[in-house]
Amino acid sequence: MRYVEEFRDPEAAKGVLRAIEDVVAQIGATHDKPIHIMEICGGHTHAIFRYGLDRLTPPGIEFIHGPGCPVCVLPMSRIDECVELAERPEVIFCTFGDAMRVPGTRKSLLQAKADGADIRMVYSPLDALELARRNPDREVVFFGLGFETTTPSTALSIQQAAREGLGNFSVFCNHITVPPPIKALLDDPHMILDGFVGPGHVSMVIGTHPYDFIARDYGKPIVVAGFEPLDLLQSVLMVLCQIRDGRAEVENQYARVVPEHGNPVSIAAIDDVYEARPTFEWRGLGEIDASGLRIRHGYRAFDAEEKFGVGYGAGPRLVSEPEGCACGQVMTGRIRPTQCAQYGTGCTPEMPLGALMVSSEGACAAYYQYGATEDFMEPAE
Template identity: 50%
Template sequence: MKYLDEFQDPALARRLLDDIHATVTRPWAMMEVCGGQTHSIIRHGLDQLLPDGIELIHGPGCPVCVTPLEVIDKALEIAARPEVIFCSFGDMLRVPGSDGDLFRVKSAGGDVRVVYSPLDALTLARDNPDREVVFFGIGFETTAPPNAMTVHQARKLGIDNFSLLVSHVRVPPAIEAIMTAPVCRVQAFLAAGHVCTVMGTGEYPPLAERFGVPIVVTGFEPLDILEGIRRAVHQLEEGRHEVENAYPRAVAADGNPVAIRMLEDVFEVVDRSWRGIGMIPQSGWRLSERYREYDAEERFRVADIRTQESSVCRSGEVLQGLIKPHECAAFGTQCTPRNPLGATMVSSEGACAAYFLYRRLQPPPAREASTVG
């Protein structure tokens, strides 16, 4: 199968691992930004094949996980209204708000529907002119262009009973926030390939230079990730901090210019709150003034909803790479996929869900002193 089996070849994986083992002379800590990469790492046990001195820190690149609690509560408030058809991708329906989730709203009579594209929601709005149709638009730069296009189409077609509840976030400001945090152990980044497919690599060289960290754009299959680690290790060992594209089959330096122009037209950059992390300046989007009438927060007057995170759930520390999921006392006991305390246990890209699914339920036994170096 083209572009799948080729990137899971055990013999090629062994060659990459041999190169990594032969290159490493001291401990290094690097962060994979994307939750899809985290799941691939844990599923294939890549972290257990690396030299003892290489630590992979799981980053905040799960769009469901970083959607703020207050935005979930706004979604619940809007979805419960009788005039609303509330549309979302399926992975948002079990994300806990302050009191319940979208499944609970649906079971109580709310018209909550799973769709496979924001354009499905726009079609519902066209076919139900007497109802308000809201699409829950979350995610990173990867999912923002189709949501922007849908709002653009709604305006072009004069469909005024459609609106978008926006919770889009941007990766480069998150990297800056991680590197400027009081506690930061990250020495290199594996950047999210799908984000760079849209945005290109132009935002990363200033970050690599400012913080002295290698940034390697990486895909999601085992060989993609091992090649990204290999390149990052070589840079670290050689004292370099450059941006490298290890995902050229999908990523061009300038990204997707058409998608970027659509984002610039429909959205404007704003400060955005990340669940479990807090406010990161210039890290998100909202609808621009030209499209503000399609903003569900304003249409339904829910902008002032404020919430407080659970004192038990430590998902914020997981998202910042400060702890591993099984270091949280609630992991696997009070917090499970059936009864999640935080979004990192719900999402298909959440680090806690990956650790639970692939049975990383306890911290590994302490290893003897590293033989690296």
């Protein structure tokens, strides 16, 4: 299969690994003094463990797992508001499957569905639009969730609803953007980050220039990467070469998919439908200015926060994590999942305590699925 098999070639991977070992030696990185590389995207985290790249790369590299899972970074208060919306008798609540089992303070959406709420799992906001057409006497609310990857499809659906005049369709908007949390991490004096592996799917939409500040203002290299094992290994090598050479640039390993300036149609739809929120709460990072998106005034008829008086439209509601849950620390790279006291005992995929064990992009789910334990995983400093 083109663009897949060649990026899984074992012999090519061995060659890149040898090159990585050489550069690590040239830098002088060791197990006790490693290079800290953060992969921002949760999809990259899963690929690293799926293909065992954490064990194949030399001990002078330490992968730090970033806040690149949109389900994981959503605070519990927003799940509570989803449940509040879903339990209204007039509402059909539509969501992606990843969000169904994320715990709120009272219950998850899956538990709310079991209790009688009309909650539908959909694969696209277009599915929710079709439900609104078929159920004109019900309010259909779509849980708009995700980074810039999924933001355009929600925007295009809102535009379509406006053209059709679907007054019973609205979006509970929780779309967020990648650059602001990266800046928040770089501004954190306790974070040790030497370089970044940048998100491929997000960059497919926004291009590479939104990351310019990382190299320009903070002197850190970032390489936008694909999701196959050779993509990630090559991207790590490119980051290491920049560090060795004393460079800090934005490079694009995933050029076969990611254009420099992004997708103009998607960007136009985003700009038309959304504007930046003054602030938005992130699990583990707190409130970050201009990191979330809200629906513009011209489309307010399709804004569930306006229509039902929930969410940031009614004022933020800060909710503490469950006792013993370390999702925030894991998500910001301060500790590894296996260092959480609840990992694998009080928190499992079957009975999750936190979002990182639920989502298909969550770091805890990756560790659990691929058998990561302290037996072979050195704890983070």
